[in-house]
Structure formats: C-alpha cells, structure tokens
Amino acid sequence: MSTSNSTSENSIGSIKKEHISGPHWEPPTIPNATTYWRCTSCQRESTCEQDLHRERFHAPSCEVHQ
Ligand SMILES: [Zn+2]
Secondary structure, eight states: OOSSOOSOTTOSSOSOGGGEEEEEEOOTTSTTOOEEEEETTTOOEESOHHHHTOGGGSOTTOGGGO
C-alpha cells in the first residue's frame, strides 16, 4: 500500500451533491417499493445513497471523474 496517492478511491464525500438526485420513491404499485438515488450524469441508480458517494460506483464517462 502506497500512501503517496492522496486521492483515495475509497474516499467518501468527493462526489458533488449536484450529481446526486434523490431520494426517489418507486411507485407503490411495485411490490417491496423502496427509495433510491440516481446520478444525474451517468444515470446509475442505487438504493443506498452511500454508493453514489463512491467514485467507483459511477460510469467511467461520468462527470464525477472530471
Ligand atoms: Zn455518475
């Protein structure tokens, strides 16, 4: 493990809020409807908001990598 790379890929909180849309609620017609969050750039969705704060969750072309 090198400590020279200060931009840890595991760091939480580097994703801008403007890229995170949510929480969204699934229609109640869906069994086990839940809430989810979506990236406004790469459109990836997760039921766990923490996922959106991980750079690795996003698509390679996502704006969070810019
Ligand atoms: Zn994204």
